[in-house]
Amino acid sequence: MEGINKTTVEVPQDLIDHSKSRLLEAASLLRTVREDNPDEFRTVAQKLRIGLRKAHHLAQIDKVFEKMAIPVERAQRLGWTKLSIIAAHHKTHTIDDLIDVAESCTAHELKMHIRDGKFDPDGRTVVLHFSKEQYALLDEALRAKGAEPHSRGLLGKEAALMRLVTESLTATPPAPAPKKAKG
Numbered sequence: 001m002e003g004i005n006k007t008t009v010e011v012p013q014d015l016i017d018h019s020k021s022r023l024l025e026a027a028s029l030l031r032t033v034r035e036d037n038p039d040e041f042r043t044v045a046q047k048l049r050i051g052l053r054k055a056h057h058l059a060q061i062d063k064v065f066e067k068m069a070i071p072v073e074r075a076q077r078l079g080w081t082k083l084s085i086i087a088a089h090h091k092t093h094t095i096d097d098l099i100d101v102a103e104s105c106t107a108h109e110l111k112m113h114i115r116d117g118k119f120d121p122d123g124r125t126v127v128l129h130f131s132k133e134q135y136a137l138l139d140e141a142l143r144a145k146g147a148e149p150h151s152r153g154l155l156g157k158e159a160a161l162m163r164l165v166t167e168s169l170t171a172t173p174p175a176p177a178p179k180k181a182k183g
Contacts, residue, residue, distance in 0.1 A: 007037065009040045009043070011029065011047045015048070023072075023075055023079075024075050026050075029048075030044060030056075030058045031059040031062040031066075034059045054080065057080060057087075060088070061080065061087045063087070064086075068095065078099065078103065081107045082102040082110055085110050085111055085114065086098045098110070141164055142164070145160035145163040146159065147160035147161075
């Protein structure tokens, strides 16, 4: 096949040993490999001892931050998760502001800030586990209250759930079930 580079990519042992502390160097290498030698991308990720998902995120981070003079220490403090969230935002005119925000919040709070322009530091995260049937019922109820389907679940599910809860609390309570006679 013409145009495919079949050469093996050499990954410096020092970068393998210190890939976590050399985040931007690893990101740059991964981006170069992804663009110039995609057949070797998985192999390089394995050599760096990182998963494929993280490797793709790092390559994207390098693509977005390549022209910015972000100090290595600052990038290390933020970590790949927050840098990846910022890189996915794609609005370069706000990246400096987002980096400032990211330094003083969690990754979840950063996502909320990007999505809503705000976050509630006293907010709570709830993790629930449902059977397939239970989740289908929940999905139907949340959609009925305004949640919208998205490739990664439902958008607006929190607001929809709170509408459901509020309506439930303000609804007339059902009549108590009759007590069965003992006997």
